[in-house]
Amino acid sequence: METVIQVSSLRKQYGDVIAVHDVSFEVGRGEIFGLLGPNGAGKTTTIRMLTGLTKPTSGTAIVAGRDCVRESLAVKQRIGVVSEVNNLYNEMSAWDNLMFIGELYGVDKSTRTARAKELLEAFQLFERRQDRLGTYSKGMKRRVRIAAALVHNPEVLFLDEPTSGLDVQSSRLIRSIARELNKKGTTVFLTTHYIEEADQLCKKVAIIREGRIVAEDSPEKLKASLPGERILEVAFSKDAPGIEALLQANGSVVDVSREGNKYRIGTTNTSIVVMELVQLASLNDLEIVSINTKQPSLEDVFVKYTGLDAVQLERMELLRAAKAGTGRGG
């Protein structure tokens, strides 16, 4: 797969504080890549370096074949950037904002007019195109912001916390927009603190903690990488006394617990345990009513690498948003 973002030993240092610590990663063309991490982990600093807003202290970042420092204008021409905050002009209408951005990116008038119409229709905003942006809801503003980032048809779309602070409906719409764009070939690079969002959207995820990438792979591979964490849930037709002890004797079983009429078995090897369960059922005249395998979630992976779960993460974000008053991320 062709690499569209190539980051090597990228570092950003403010005095003695290292915000981003020699990170390296690659994003292939057509991927949705998620940078997942808690507040202050270095997500926004990384995205700012990749989009030419912040100069790296050292290292290189190549985006769409151009160097982010030496050829920053060429990079900017090829990317679209959606910041976490609304940074469009509230005094102007959605239409005028899109026309202004189109002109700034050198899109000719007829093309930007057609493109703005197409985008505002796709984002269900065309009817209100002439209303001042200041009268829009937060979710609508975010949609206009994404539309504005797409007027010039970028190769790579950067989304910084795209659904942060939005209602469920707007979040869902934005996720579906990201998927649609990706289907059409746009590479999407997003930062998020929503673990579920990264799991649903991304082909590849990098977990960043204290400025360092601590894990990077597809969500499924990251989940599979947790040893001894696969869960089997089995329900029998009737009580199976002593089955817990029998299962514990199997070397592949990490632990067994009973939850209602189900047994929850932690294992390092599901196949062996399933075979054992079938044998045990047959020997004890039991019928297996249901059997499910459960993989660890991306949240489990995140907890392992950062020590934070989704609730703590959300609490941190709320605190940050309350402090900043704007919702800017780290």
Next chain:
Amino acid sequence: MRDFITKALCIAKKDASIYYFKPQIFGFGILIPAFVYLSFSLGREIPPELLVPGLVGMVSLFGASSVEAISIAMERQTETYELLQTAPVSTAGIVFGKSLAGSAFGIALSLITALGSALLSQSQITSPLLFVTGVVFGSFAFSALGILVAAATRDMPTANISLTALRLPMIFIGGVFVPIHALPPWLSLISYLTPLTYLVDALREAMVGPTVSLVIDLIALATWFAILQALAAIVLKRRTEL
């Protein structure tokens, strides 16, 4: 170069549509110079060749510098400046675009003032074209001054206070109320370090009949513009590229 100009014009058009009508512009760009001038001129017999250039120079200074000082401060505060930063336009291009918007405002306001004051004082402008040229050069320099001050300060109140702190002394030593030759020698020397001095002198020359001094004034104003523009771009880049 064409791309640079096109994008700068695009930014200028946007700024004109948003910031010309902000109440702060009316206060800092129009009301303050009007009050300052009235408080110093009421009850005094001021000859037209002193009144018109002084008043127009002051209006150009306040008008051109206010628009972009407020625009830069507001854009940084509301983070719309980041939108410009993410676009394929250099900081110099952004500053030039903003200079265009600020100077257009200053030019329009100055020419209306020139026309009104010349009519009221029943005076004539000997070289209208050179008068307009002076207004254009001066407004560009003052617009860049406004951007530089806003770039160097952290918010709008600080930008406005800093700009006012710079503009008021410039008025007193720039030949607006008192001719330069009437100033103490040390103060007249300092007066040549401000662009307003050159604008007021250029406008006076254009009114009474131009001499070689007007050419020097125009060169000085163009130099001021180039220096302030370059400094504004450097400071703005440093302050925003964190």
